[in-house]
Amino acid sequence: MHELLVLVAVAVGTYGMRAAFLVVARPEPPAPLARVLPHVGPAVLGAIVAPALLAPHGAITAADTVPALLAAVGAWALWRRFHSLPIALFGALTLALLTAEVFR
Numbered sequence: 100m101h102e103l104l105v106l107v108a109v110a111v112g113t114y115g116m117r118a119a120f121l122v123v124a125r126p127e128p129p130a131p132l133a134r135v136l137p138h139v140g141p142a143v144l145g146a147i148v149a150p151a152l153l154a155p156h157g158a159i160t161a162a163d164t165v166p167a168l169l170a171a172v173g174a175w176a177l178w179r180r181f182h183s184l185p186i187a188l189f190g191a192l193t194l195a196l197l198t199a200e201v202f203r
Contacts, residue, residue, distance in 0.1 A: 162202040170195035 120128075127133060152171055155163045174191035181187070 162199070165202065166195045166198035169198050 128136065152167045153159055153164055155167050170191040173194040174187045177190040178184070178187040
């Protein structure tokens with residue numbers, strides 16, 4: 100029963116935050132919110148990517164972290180050189196697999 104109340108509270112809070120913009124009916128957000136909004140996307144992306152690179156399996160170890168970081172750097176370098184997503188992805192995957200074999 101407690102879990103259901105928590106779920107309902109979260110649902111009401113989420114709906115309230117979304118409905119607040121409809122009730123106010125202003126075409127642009129308030130000035131303090133407008134200053135912060137451009138930073139939300141990069142912050143969320145960083146929050147998703149950093150743990151995946153530094154601790155791919157939940158802990159920071161050389162055998163897991165180094166291949167992930169080298170793959171990220173390799174993907175960036177290949178993207179800058181060729182401007183091709185498939186080349187960057189497959190090159191980084193190859194680099195990660197080869198580096199992982201070295202650490203085994």
